[in-house]
Amino acid sequence: MGYLTPDLLTNDPLQSYDFIFLDAGHRYAEVKHDTELLLPLLSEGGYFLWHDYANWGRFNKLNGVPEYLHELSEGSGLPIARISGSGVAIHCPAWASSKRAVYLAALEDQNAASANDPWSVGSARG
Numbered sequence: 001m002g003y004l005t006p007d008l009l010t011n012d013p014l015q016s017y018d019f020i021f022l023d024a025g026h027r028y029a030e031v032k033h034d035t036e037l038l039l040p041l042l043s044e045g046g047y048f049l050w051h052d053y054a055n056w057g058r059f060n061k062l063n064g065v066p067e068y069l070h071e072l073s074e075g076s077g078l079p080i081a082r083i084s085g086s087g088v089a090i091h092c093p094a095w096a097s098s099k100r101a102v103y104l105a106a107l108e109d110q111n112a113a114s115a116n117d118p119w120s121v122g123s124a125r126g
Helices: 028-041 065-076 100-108
Strands: 017-022 042-050 080-082 089-091
Touching: 017 028, 028 042, 028 065, 065 080, 065 089, 080 100
Parallel strands: 017 042
Antiparallel strands: 042 089, 080 089
């Protein structure tokens, strides 16, 4: 198991990643640390996914992913959603501005197929 350090990312320009999938340490401090290092690298139209967005480990403090992401979303207004039927959370910076309607429609229609389903369009940037 490795540890993500800022020096590993020094040659990566800000907003240069279109896709980031984080599946690393699950404790609250680890998720916070890794997210804060990686989030600035995400492009405006990119997607950030966190694995293990689930309730396992809540009582023994082994999984802080849901807790941290909830606090991050509430505190900063960062739009984060759970991909239905999965243990994965997703964020796209464009949901805070130009694609806000897509994000809100997906949240409002969680139980039915939606025209805003990112997996049903020809381009992930829809």
